[in-house]
Amino acid sequence: MFPKGEEFFVASVRRHRDAVKDMPELRAQVKGFIGQEAMHSREHRHLNNRLHELGYNTVRADDMIGRICAKVLKMRPRRLAIAATAAAEHYTGLLAETALDHEPTRKILFGQEAVEPLICWHALEELEHKNVAFDVMVASGGRYPVRAAGFFVTTTALAGYVAVEWGRSVWQDRGKITRAHRRRFRRNLVRQRLISVHFAVEAFKYLKPGFHPDDTDTDALIEKWRIELADIAGPGKSSDPGAISATDSADPAGQTATV
Numbered sequence: 001m002f003p004k005g006e007e008f009f010v011a012s013v014r015r016h017r018d019a020v021k022d023m024p025e026l027r028a029q030v031k032g033f034i035g036q037e038a039m040h041s042r043e044h045r046h047l048n049n050r051l052h053e054l055g056y057n058t059v060r061a062d063d064m065i066g067r068i069c070a071k072v073l074k075m076r077p078r079r080l081a082i083a084a085t086a087a088a089e090h091y092t093g094l095l096a097e098t099a100l101d102h103e104p105t106r107k108i109l110f111g112q113e114a115v116e117p118l119i120c121w122h123a124l125e126e127l128e129h130k131n132v133a134f135d136v137m138v139a140s141g142g143r144y145p146v147r148a149a150g151f152f153v154t155t156t157a158l159a160g161y162v163a164v165e166w167g168r169s170v171w172q173d174r175g176k177i178t179r180a181h182r183r184r185f186r187r188n189l190v191r192q193r194l195i196s197v198h199f200a201v202e203a204f205k206y207l208k209p210g211f212h213p214d215d216t217d218t219d220a221l222i223e224k225w226r227i228e229l230a231d232i233a234g235p236g237k238s239s240d241p242g243a244i245s246a247t248d249s250a251d252p253a254g255q256t257a258t259v
């Protein structure tokens with residue numbers, strides 16, 4: 001989902017650059033946001049290409065997300081795209097917090113050796129810039145109705161897309177699914193925290209009138225993972241593309257100080 005989604009985030013934020021031109025701090029954060037999302041998009045494209053070689057339908061998934069994003073960019077009001085982006089960033093922030101803070105969730109969903117460092121790097125940067133799209137939306141004049149509409153658009157697209165793609169994958173592999181797979185699935189479903197009541201409650205807090213992404217303090221988690229990732233990406237530690245990009249990441253606003 002990421003490459004086209006992140007291109008959409010960048011396009012939505014760029015659309016309202018003028019609204020932040022007199023706000024130096026937010027302007028710098030926007031620059032950092034665009035740099036980070038561009039790097040995420042690039043690294044996830046590498047991963048998707050590899051997954052495609054292994055037989056996963058990443059091209060089809062990319063096309064579908066691209067079509068959804070293109071539609072949202074054309075919708076009225078023009079602020080809807082930044083509102084959908086702010087909501088999507090709320091979801092990526094929650095996903096990031098859950099993946100970094102809850103080891104069983106991380107291991108179940110992203111435990112594959114070559115994928116985990118990429119996801120952790122991405123998650124860390126999502127936490128670093130979790131306020132940016134929201135603040136740009138507010139600076140552009142986006143008030144509660146457009147915020148709620150953006151949340152509705154993103155939640156519908158995200159839930160619908162994930163359900164459809166997951167269903168397709170399971171259907172495609174239906175002949176290979178054994179009783180042991182089903183048992184493991186049920187066990188993992190209980191252990192992970194991404195599909196959970198807690199996650200849904202956190203997601204819907206976005207609709208509280210006074211909500212702001214910084215309401216949840218994730219600074220200690222960010223600090224912990226900066227150190228962890230610096231260690232993973234250290235010389236000779238890993239040849240994983242995500243780990244390598246953690247050291248190379250473009251970071252114009254200096255948000256990722258140590259990875």
Ligand SMILES: [Fe+2]
Nearest residue numbers: 006037040126
């Ligand atoms: Fe991202």
Ligand SMILES: [Fe+2]
Nearest residue numbers: 037089092126
């Ligand atoms: Fe992001």
